[in-house]
Structure formats: C-alpha cells, structure tokens
Amino acid sequence: MSRRKRTGPRWSAEKRYEFIEFRLFWTGRLNRSDLIEAFSLSTQQASIDINTYLEGRKSNLTYDKQAKCYRRGKAFKPRYYEPDAAGFLAQVRAVEDGLVAPEQSWIAVLPDFAGTPVPARGVDPSVLRDVYTAIVEGRALSVTYQSMSRPEPGERVIEPHALAFDGFRWHARAFCLKDAMFKDFVLSRMLDVEVGAARGSSPEEDVDWLEEVVLEIGPHPDLSDAQKRVFEMDYGMTDGVAKIPVRRALLYYALKRLGLDTDPGARSPQDQQIVLLNGDAVRGGA
Numbered sequence: 001m002s003r004r005k006r007t008g009p010r011w012s013a014e015k016r017y018e019f020i021e022f023r024l025f026w027t028g029r030l031n032r033s034d035l036i037e038a039f040s041l042s043t044q045q046a047s048i049d050i051n052t053y054l055e056g057r058k059s060n061l062t063y064d065k066q067a068k069c070y071r072r073g074k075a076f077k078p079r080y081y082e083p084d085a086a087g088f089l090a091q092v093r094a095v096e097d098g099l100v101a102p103e104q105s106w107i108a109v110l111p112d113f114a115g116t117p118v119p120a121r122g123v124d125p126s127v128l129r130d131v132y133t134a135i136v137e138g139r140a141l142s143v144t145y146q147s148m149s150r151p152e153p154g155e156r157v158i159e160p161h162a163l164a165f166d167g168f169r170w171h172a173r174a175f176c177l178k179d180a181m182f183k184d185f186v187l188s189r190m191l192d193v194e195v196g197a198a199r200g201s202s203p204e205e206d207v208d209w210l211e212e213v214v215l216e217i218g219p220h221p222d223l224s225d226a227q228k229r230v231f232e233m234d235y236g237m238t239d240g241v242a243k244i245p246v247r248r249a250l251l252y253y254a255l256k257r258l259g260l261d262t263d264p265g266a267r268s269p270q271d272q273q274i275v276l277l278n279g280d281a282v283r284g285g286a
Helices: 011-027 032-039 043-054 085-096 125-137 225-234 248-257 279-284
Strands: 061-064 069-072 139-145 154-165 170-176 181-186 190-198 212-219 242-247 274-276
Touching: 011 032, 011 043, 011 069, 032 043, 125 139, 125 154, 125 190, 154 181, 212 225, 212 248, 242 248
Parallel strands: none
Antiparallel strands: 061 069, 139 154, 139 190, 154 170, 170 181, 212 242, 212 274
C-alpha cells in the first residue's frame, strides 16, 4: 500500500513560522536567538527556519545590517499568525498569574502589568481529579456538599459532564439524582467525593447546557452621544450593538458579571454604562 506523500512544512515548523510573524507583528524585529531560545533550536536550524520562511515572503522582513536583526517589512502580511489583541493580553495575564513562565511567553519584552485581585478559590486537587475522572469516564460521584440553602453539609449523588467557570468560581455541571435535574455544583464546596458507577443520565439531556442564547447589549440610552461612542468602542459594538453568545446554563452568571442583573434605572448611566437590549427574549426562555 502506497503512503500518501506529505506536503508543506511540518506542524512544528509552522509553529515556528507563526512565532516569527508574532515577533515581527508585535515588536517589528527578529533575531536567530529568538527562535533558538523559544524552541531550543540549534543555530543551524534557526537559520534554516528563517531562510525557508523567506522563500516567497521576502517582503515580510528585511535584514538590518547595522542592528544585526531582521525588521518587519513595510508590506508585511502574516500568513501563519493572525494578529489577536485578546491572545496577546491573555499571555500578559498568564505570566502575571504565574500560569506561564516569562521565558515561555512569545512576548519579547513583557510590559509592566497589574490586575484587580481575584480571591483564591480553595479547590482540593483530589476533588478536581475525581470530578475530572467522572466527566471523562462517564461515572457518578458520591459527594458531601455544602449547599448554601442548608446549614450543614449533605450527601448526594451527582453525574458531572462538564466544568464551568463563572468568572470567580469553578463549577461542575451535573445531573443531581436527589433533585432529578441538571445543576451547577461549586467545586470548592465539595468536601468529600467518591467515584462510583456509570452514570445513568446523558449530557445530551442537559438542554440548558446545550442551548446558546445571544445577549444583545448597547450603551445606556441616557448617555451622551460622545459617551455612547466610547462604550461602543469598548465593547466592539457594531451599529450600537454587541452580541455575546452564552450557554443558557451560564446566563445568570453572565448577566451578573456584566452588571445586567439589576434594573438599569437603579444606577446612574455613567455607572451602568450598558443595557441589555433583548432582555425579554433572553429571560423569556429562562
């Protein structure tokens, strides 16, 4: 049986070309040492990567003999990297949060950064491990859970099928055998768990998890035209509207985090800033 011939650069090479374009886009310059340090390459391989990248894309970079580096060309047009502000800022935050080491980031020089503190949530690694196991293996969990509706922890059996994050806390989305419905269970409130038998429910039955609703938000109508334009840019609105998709199961958390869970008239327009334009349609299906 003949083997199909592989064409084009390997995935690892494409990743290095993506890195080249990332550096050129954000910093305007590139050295062989950048590739060597980022991918643990030999000097020879780094040179090969740059020369191979140059084939057919010579207008993307030029060599600066005085600075001994490559510069972003005036006709620079990335092919492997799609410029993404959110991705760049996510790297900055990941380094600040200690999730990524500075040397693992593709950003050449990290800007000084600070963010508002988020309280640490005490998720027990063993609890998370068992929840994860139950999700991927389709198993049930016996849980000792501290509900806010009862003063003391209670025992229940749940069948988790997904994880969810509300911006502050991690949840397990699960079918609760006690309440006979799909609910959210905060991981940090699980005091003890034990993996059990195969689950009897199906994730396909969790309609609220599968259904997506679209929040249509706009500037507060009582803002001035100039202020409205500012918030239209802040939220990337088109014609005064930004559309934000969210799973219906997470609708409550999304509205709360956006400050859309209260009457917009309860606060000044400058504090409220945005309003939910399709509130009746969104909440009507809840």
